[in-house]
Amino acid sequence: MIFQQTHKFKFRVRNLFLFFFVSFLFTNSTTFFAQKKYVIVLDAGHGGKDPGNLGNGYKEKDIVLKVALIVGNKLSKDKNIKVIYTRKSDTYPDLWKRGDIANRAKADLFISIHCDSHTSNAYGAGTFVLGLRGNKKNLEIAKRENASILLYEDNYESKYKGFDSNSAESVIGLSLLQEENLDKSLAMASLIQNNLTKKLKRLDRKVKQDNFQVLRETIMPSVLVELGFLTNNKEGRYLNSRSGQEQMGGVIADAILNYVDNLKLNTISNNSVSYTNTDSELENSSIEYKIQIASSKNNIATKSYNFKGLKNIQRVKVGSYYKYYYARTYNYKEVKQSLRTAKSKGYKSAFIVAFKKGKKISVTEAVKMQ
Numbered sequence: 001m002i003f004q005q006t007h008k009f010k011f012r013v014r015n016l017f018l019f020f021f022v023s024f025l026f027t028n029s030t031t032f033f034a035q036k037k038y039v040i041v042l043d044a045g046h047g048g049k050d051p052g053n054l055g056n057g058y059k060e061k062d063i064v065l066k067v068a069l070i071v072g073n074k075l076s077k078d079k080n081i082k083v084i085y086t087r088k089s090d091t092y093p094d095l096w097k098r099g100d101i102a103n104r105a106k107a108d109l110f111i112s113i114h115c116d117s118h119t120s121n122a123y124g125a126g127t128f129v130l131g132l133r134g135n136k137k138n139l140e141i142a143k144r145e146n147a148s149i150l151l152y153e154d155n156y157e158s159k160y161k162g163f164d165s166n167s168a169e170s171v172i173g174l175s176l177l178q179e180e181n182l183d184k185s186l187a188m189a190s191l192i193q194n195n196l197t198k199k200l201k202r203l204d205r206k207v208k209q210d211n212f213q214v215l216r217e218t219i220m221p222s223v224l225v226e227l228g229f230l231t232n233n234k235e236g237r238y239l240n241s242r243s244g245q246e247q248m249g250g251v252i253a254d255a256i257l258n259y260v261d262n263l264k265l266n267t268i269s270n271n272s273v274s275y276t277n278t279d280s281e282l283e284n285s286s287i288e289y290k291i292q293i294a295s296s297k298n299n300i301a302t303k304s305y306n307f308k309g310l311k312n313i314q315r316v317k318v319g320s321y322y323k324y325y326y327a328r329t330y331n332y333k334e335v336k337q338s339l340r341t342a343k344s345k346g347y348k349s350a351f352i353v354a355f356k357k358g359k360k361i362s363v364t365e366a367v368k369m370q
Contacts, residue, residue, distance in 0.1 A: 037082045038260045040075055041102040043112040043214065044068035044085070048092030053117035055230030058240045060115040061090065067227065068113050070249025075256060080264070099217020108263065109188060109256065110222040112214050115239055116229045123232040124203025125196040128224040129185040130216060131209025131349060182295065184221035186321060188259050192225055195251035202228065225252065287366050288355045289335035290314070290325040293347040297321055308345040325353070332367055 044065040046052035052060025065087070072083040084105050086098040093101070102110045116126070189207040197204040205226070215222045227248050230236040238244040293307065299322055300306050302313040307326070314325040326347075327338035335352055342350040354366035 036080070038080055038109070038263060039082045039084060039105050039107040040072075040256060040260075041084045041086065041105060041107040041110045042068045042072050043098050043102075043110065044087055045112055045114040045214075046092070047087050048090055050092050053115060053230055055115075055117045056233060056236040058115075058230045058236055060117075060230060063115055063230075063239050063245065064113045064227070065090070066245045067249045067252070070246060071111070071113075071253045071256070074250065074253035078257065078260070081257075081260060095214045096217050098214055102218050102220060102222075107218075107220050109259065110215075110218045110220055111188075111192075111252070111256065112212075112222070112224045113252075114224060114226050116226040117231045118229055119231075121232055123229050123235045124205040125193070125200075125228050126205030126226045127189040127193045127196075127207050128210050128212060128215070128226070129182065129189050129207070130212065130222060131182070181219070181221045183318065185223055186295070187262075188221055188255070189223045191255035191258050192223060192252055195255045196225075196227075196248070199251050199254075200247055286356050287330060287369055289327075289329050289332060289363075289366070290353050290355070291327050291335065291338050291342050291350050292323060292353050293326050293342050293350045294324040295321050296324070300324070308347070310342065310345055326350070332370065 044061070044067070046061040047065065048061075050061065052064070054060070068085065069088070072085060075081045075083050084101065084107065086093050086101050098112070099110075116122075186207065193204065193207050196202045212224050215224055228235040228239050230239060239248070293310070293313075299317075300315070302315050302324070304311045304313070307313050307324070310326050312327070314328070316323045316325065326342050327335065329335050329338065339350060339352055352363050354361050354363045356366065356369070
């Protein structure tokens with residue numbers, strides 16, 4: 001009798017355990033079978049003590065916050081996306097802190113939203129990714145956005161060591177992680193720019209590269225969006241209107257969703273570059289290093305006179321961009337010497353890229369493999 005009762009008790013305990021275990025699997029299926037959550041960090045520029053530009057009496061900080069919240073609200077409806085804000089109210093996080101938020105969250109994407117201003121009647125939307133200053137106009141935009149460092153942040157000298165927001169010569173050496181994400185940043189920026197100009201018929205001010213501090217702080221694909229010019233009467237009214245903010249936020253969110261869909265399918269084509277080579281050395285080595293010296297929509301002849309005397313330039317088309325590579329080697333020490341050569345010729349933002357059997361991989365991963 002005691003044996004039977006003990007046996008029944010064990011049987012019930014076992015069944016009870018199985019019931020709770022199966023229930024746990026179903027109710028907590030995300031723990032065991034979760035798809036990747038794509039973390040998107042949205043940064044509403046300026047805020048708090050920093051109003052941003054005040055064109056026509058409008059406040060940039062208020063407009064960009066409303067747009068950021070609209071973008072985040074739409075993205076949050078996708079169960080595979082987690083949205084993080086650098087600010088959700090009228091506060092001012094330091095520029096370094098905004099990047100730190102994204103880095104700590106291991107974000108897949110960082111989007112910083114701004115409004116532009118100008119002394120003329122300029123108008124239109126533009127997007128920026130991190131890079132060398134391309135021209136004087138871009139430098140002036142970067143100066144305005146970076147001015148927050150000097151005006152509103154304490155101890156900025158140590159936080160942004162080596163950075164002079166007012167100097168055209170202050171070219172910052174970009175980290176490998178930032179450079180390796182440049183292609184994805186360009187892909188994201190192109191999606192946003194296309195939506196702003198095609199869907200909303202905004203004047204196309206193009207995708208550009210420049211040295212925005214808030215982008216410099218991040219180590220994932222990052223884009224800064226200039227929605228338009230508050231100093232333009234018509235565009236300022238549009239950006240300050242609820243309908244304008246809903247439209248702008250909607251198309252930015254659509255672009256991000258498109259980007260995330262591509263990530264899910266692993267079809268961000270800029271991750272890989274294919275080429276044909278019969279060199280026996282290539283066949284015997286799985287890792288090849290090159291120096292990327294430029295990325296442009298212009299198809300430039302690979303003559304040395306077009307590249308400050310550098311020879312053996314390789315041009316590869318990736319999406320709508322052409323990538324220009326200098327030097328090819330299977331030795332990491334040699335490619336570092338080639339990098340020094342490229343920089344000595346004036347290509348200060350040149351960086352090392354690595355390929356395994358024709359597919360781009362991180363340099364860190366490549367070095368570990370050898």
